[in-house]
Amino acid sequence: MSDTTSTTVAATPSKWMLIMREERELTPEELAGFSFDEILEQMGAYNEKLIAAGVLVTAEGLAPAAEGLVLDFAQTPPIVTDGPYGETKELFNGFWILKTASREEAVEWASQAPLGPGVKLELRRVPSIAEFDIDNEHIQRERAWRESTGQL
Amino acid sequence: MKYMLIMRQTDEAVEAMKTADFESIINAMGQFNESLVKAGVLLDGDGLSDASEGFVVDFSGPTPTVTDGPYGETHELFNGFWTIQVSSKEEAAEWAKRAPLSPGQKLEVRRITDMSDFEDFADNEYLRSEDEWREMSAEHRKGEQA
Amino acid sequence: MNARRAVEAVWRIESARIVASLVNITRDVGLAEDLAQEALVDALAQWPDAGVPQNPGAWLTAVAKRKAIDGWRRRERLDDRYSAIAHDLSEETASVDAAWEPIDDDVLRLVFISCHPVLAREAQVAMTLRIIGGLSTEEIARLFLVPVATIQQRIVRAKKTLSAAQVPFETPDPAEWKERIASVLGVVYLIFTEGYSATSGSSWMRTDLANEALRIARKLAELVPREPEAHGLVALMEFQASRFAARITASGEPVLLSDQDRARWDHRQIARGSAALVRADAVGRGRGAYCLQAAIAQVHATSPAYADTDWERIVLLYEALGRLAPNPIVDLNRAVAVSFATGPATALRIVDGLAAADSLRGSHLLPSVRGELLARLGRAEEARAEFRRASELTANERERAVLQAKATDLTA
Missing domain, CATH: 1.20.5 (Single alpha-helices involved in coiled-coils or other helix-helix interfaces)
Structure with missing residues (x-):
């Protein structure tokens, strides 16, 4: 966190998306050491902690990428093909969205995630609708929708 | 069932976006979002700020290490998504087709796991x-x- | 990707808007639906090879209109319904307009017709799922675990009833509004509750049916944003649906509210429920029965643990609900809340009052609650008898198992 220019942003509460990335397939040895039950347990405990702290907005897991679809907008209508979209490193299989008081807090929560070797978390800030041109009719409507669905 | 529509793009599309008419993109997106809301299928959707503003936490070592973003190349990243609740994979694809995206952009459609x-x-x-x-x-x- | 299912997906998205546009011309829901279905048959024949057109809704609407004109030419003398349409139509109006957009008001009129009081409840349910939800007869039959022919008959009869009654295609007068919107919301909630706690079948709940209802409710709230109860209903259903993942074990056994793992609740959905309730309140016309029920569900949804539940607040909300819409089920639920806020003895007096009034005869709920209260008061023998009685009265197999287990636990 060497980026000192954005410290003004640091204290602003905002939403962060924590994207679960797998750098590589696990080795058979690593896989053998895995207990599915233990993972469920640890994830459950981590989620409970996020809920108790009032920071969890949403968390979802995704079904295998091969089961998904890819739409290419190179032409109209777009070309639909079966997934996966790309290599393991390009994909992700789950995410959390947290609402934290600062980006340091987001990094702190991310560091506590029960993840292991071969896994990275990509943290991305979710800009608030307030950062966009408020004169635009659609932005105003989106603001209204976000308000009405608890997403501000 | 719930699906996530994940916005993917190429470097060329990122470049093209810099000179694009932002207002008309917002309007097209707004119309698309509204059609999702009116149909009762939109659960949430967000755009992400620039990947270089983000962080990467690596869990390979004994303690997690934090580095500045971006996580990777353009094709590895995504800048926005929608979550929709629909009745079939085909319906998810049909909504995805209606997204106002242009050449260089792709949508990855993934089912969200449930019970x-x-x-x-x-x-x-x-x-x-x-x-x-x-x-x-x-x-x-x-x-x-x- | 399955080509047939791809066409069905378009239908799912577009059907209400297409039929609404067509009723505007035909003034007859049955005829409009038939025409739209015929257009769908064409789509099923053509799209798998030719691809889905750019604006599939416009395509289907145009084809349906063309069919109306053709039908008129063939049957002008036989059926004056067709000639009425043809007067308003020319070949041009039936061409595909890529910019075609239906009018929301037409969809709203269609909602009111599908839930019209001339129709029986089960006909309203079938029509709403079919016309507003865009489900096929087969899908509806599957969701309700009844034969396809049963649903088909209900829909055919409903269309005939509407036609015979010459039900106008319009939104109700202000004088009728309250009653008519209540009927619409009632139909949607009925669909939801059948999914949320199935009254028949081997499954404790059918989430797909409940989710269909939720989708229709969200759609409806967008059509009538100034109607607080529409938002209240969305809120209630979001709160209840947020518990789906925690209400059932992997092997299909129900988990009671007190035992549910709250980390498995859908917190995003709870936030949507709270927001819908805020939206209802923002209309500034007070809280109706759905809003009050949503507020009760919200207390549970936002309690960190069962032990932290604000039972006093729930008692107050049930009292308000009872004043607004007196109902023995509400009193029974109030009794449960009172048992936690004040104690089981006070609650038992309320339940005994209900039993004396014989207002819930035949329902498993009264003996089940009474059994619970007696058990807490240490009157095991009487409690066991009540649980047994309740298990004999319920039609849901899973629920019966839970009640029988309670009776057995007391023996041990």
Whole structure:
């Protein structure tokens, strides 16, 4: 966190998306050491902690990428093909969205995630609708929708 | 079932976006979002700020290490998504087709896991015996309390 | 990707808007639906090879209109319904307009017709799922675990009833509004509750049916944003649906509210429920029965643990609900809340009052609650008898198992 220019942003509460990335397939040895039950347990405990702290907005897991679809907008209508979209490193299989008081807090929560070797978390800030041109009719409507669905 | 529509793009599309008419993009997106809301299928959707503003936490070492973003190349990243609740994979694809995106942009459509994904595990012998063990130990604990 | 299912997906998205546009011309829901279905048959024949057109809704609407004109030419003398349409139509109006957009008001009129009081409840349910939800007869039959022919008959009869009654295609007068919107919301909630706690079948709940209802409710709230109860209904259903993942074990056993793992609740959905309730309140016309029920569900949804539940607040909300819409089920639920806020003895007096009034005869709920209260008061023998009685009265197999287990637990 060497980026000192954005410290003004640091204290602003905002939403962060924590994207679960797998750098590589696990080795058979690593896989053998895995207990599915233990993972469920640890994830459950981590989620409970996020809920108790009032920071969890949403968390979802995704079904295998091969089961998904890819739409290419190179032409109209777009070309639909079966997934996966790309290599393991390009994909992700789950995410959390947290609402934290600062980006340091987001990094702190991310560091506590029960993840292991071969896994990275990509943290991305979710800009608030307030950062966009408020004169635009659609932005105003989106603001209204976000308000009405608890997403501000 | 819930689906996530993940916005993917190429470097060329990122470049093109810099000179694009932002207002008309917002309007087209706004119309698309509204059609999702009116149909009762939109659950949430967000755009992400620039990937270089983000962070990467690596869990490979004994303690997690934090570095500045971006996580990777353009094709590895995404800058926005929608979550929709629909009745079939085909319906998810139909909504995805209606997104106002342009050449260089792709949508990755992924199903969000739900209870039915864990039903498989109900048949898993290992998990079933685990369940029985849990029940037995729960009974045992009850006995201790009583 | 399955080509047939791809066409069905378009239908799912567009059907209400297409039929609404067509009723505007035909003034007859049955005829409009038939024409739209015929257009769908054409789509099923053509799209798998030719691809889905750019604006599939416009395509289907144009084809349906063309069919109306053709039908008129063939049957002008036989059926004056067709000639009425043809007067308003020319070949041009039936061409595909890529910019075609239906009018929301037409969809709203269609909602009111599908839930019209001339129709029986089960006909309203079938029509709403079919016309507003865009489900096929087969899908509806599957969701309700009844034969396809049963649903088909209900829909055919409903269309005939509407036609015979010459039900106008319009939104109700202000004088009728309250009653008519209540009927619409009632139909949607009925669909939801059948999914949320199934009264028949081997499954404790059918989430797909409940989710269909939720989708229709969200759609409806967008059509009538000034109607607080529409938002209240969305809120209630979001709160209840947020518990789906925690209400059932992997092997299909129900988990009671007190035992549910709250980390498995859908917190995003709870936030949507709270927001819908805020939206209802923002209309500034007070809280109706759905809003009050949503507020009760919200207390549970936002309690960190069962032990932290604000039972006093729930008692107050049930009292308000009872004043607004007196109902023995509400009193029974109030009794449960009172048992936690004040104690089981006070609650038992309320339940005994209900039993004396014989207002819930035949329902498993009264003996089940009474059994619970008696058990807490240490009157095991009487409690066991009540649980047994309740298990004999319920039609849901899973629920019966839970009640029988309670009776057995008391023996041990």
